[in-house]
Amino acid sequence: MTISKMTAKEVTNRVLSNEALFILDVRNEADFIDWKIEGTRVEIINIPYFDLLDDITPALEKIPDGRPVLVVCAKEGSSIMVAEQIAEAGRNHVSYLEGGMKSWSEYLEPVKVSDLSGGGELYQFVRIGKGCLSYLVLSNGEAAIIDTSRMMDQYEQFMQEKDVKLMHTIDTHLHADHISGGRALAEKYGATYHLPPKDATEVTFKYEKLEEGKDIYVGNETIKVQPIYSPGHTIGSTSFIIDNKYLLTGDILFVESIGRPDLAGLAEDWVDDLRETLYSRYKDLSEDLVVLPAHFGNISELGEGGLVSGRLGALYQENPGLNIQDESEFRKTVTENLPPQPNSYQEIRQTNMGKMNPNEEEQREMEIGPNRCAVHDK
Structure with a gap:
């Protein structure tokens, strides 16, 4: 046999x-x-x-x-x-x-989100074994990648097939559960690496600061940095609106849960920021925006074709993390009711700051296991 x-x-x-x-x-x-x-x-x-x-x-x-x-x-x-x-x-x-x-753990499945109004396309890369989600915008021969994983070759192959040149890599925040490939990929192709300045106070490299109103252009498409300041998961967490339809929330808001505020050891300090972002800043946005998060926690969050998304208005009705009206109860939930912290999260943060340079096998070992960036993981 x-x-x-x-x-x-x-x-x-x-x-x-x-x-x-x-x-x-x-x-x-x-x-x-x-x-x-x-x-x-x-x-x-x-x-x-x-x-x-x-x-x-x-x-x-x-x-x-x-x-x-x-x-x-x-x-x-x-x-x-x-x-x-x-x-x-x-x-x-x-x-x-x-x-x-x-x-x-390392495989990325590209899932098309939609065509964009400027003639471009938006793709979600589903890292199904890790629960990480990254995004690629392409338009008129140019590309930008948001929340890049370290498996650069899979993005490179995709861009080669689409015949586009990488212009920007962007991180919504300083990641603690996986090693970002954004800086390395940008350096390889002469692209610009963007990072929120409030998350970059200890980095050892040069980067382009994400600033509100400073839109990022990809061919005929515009990635609007709005609202630039959506803190809570980290102090610099940044959201993006693409094509006035899609809200990339990073690790602030997921389909079935919300981001945890403790991975830099500052949970008590960041709880108010998290609540302000979720219950005020996002509340002021259009309910018709489609939320595209940087992670999923449960297989139930995968929709047709593997796409992870949810209408913002529906999430305000269904997501438990958006329906804790009592502030003290919210504080207790996001500081005490937490799953274990991600494997090697401190070392991963140090690597993403440029302070550590683990080899490929060490990076694999650091990332092994599920992501644990959410409060309401089941």
Whole structure:
């Protein structure tokens, strides 16, 4: 019997297409509980690799007869060995995840948001294994990327296919859960890297300050920096309005939750800013704006084709973080009711400031696991 490999792209496409997928995850239990492949039709079981070394029977007993099975581990090696044993036992349609959970963490799926009025296009890059979202605006041969992940080659391939030149990379804030590729990508292509100055007081490099009213042009499109000051997740958090239709909220507002204010150790200081942004600044904007956040926390937030979005007016009705009227209750919720902080978040912040320069493998290890930028993660 032979086994086949399945790429992170293929798994992503199955999840986004709501295809049935049975997964045997052979990582240790703690890693599995912390972070796993999820989907509306994903059925997943966990049996650690070391429990299968001498006898594959425990896995065979739990894999339904006739069902294709995908074996997953951290890096790939263990899943290949387990998959081979399952196939040798007579099971058909056995595959393993190429590159393991590391490849799952790093894959970006481009999802088209819409055509823009100036003839351009807006894309959302869904990092499904990490819950990170980044955006690419292209128009008239030019491109800008917002909240760039560190997997630069995937943006580069996309821009090459679209025949556009990178002009701007922009971070809505200084990220704490993933390493930004914005500065490195800008340096490689001679583009301009933009960062909110209030988040950049400790950076070691030059950057272009994001300022209210200082619009950024991409071909025939204009990225309006409005409101420039939407603090709360960080003191410099910045929002963008694109084409008067789309509100890029960074990590301030998500589809099912709101941003946490504690990742710089200043939760008590930033609670009032967070409430002001969510309950006043955003409230003054058009309810018809489509919110495009920098993260999602649950697979339920993925819509058609994998797009993560929500109408601002609907979020004010449905999002629990936007419906805490009592200020003291709000303060308690966003300072006490928080999930664990992201893995290596202090080191990630230091890296994004330019104070640390980890190699590629160290960067991978720093980012492994789910994002935890939200208050109301389930």
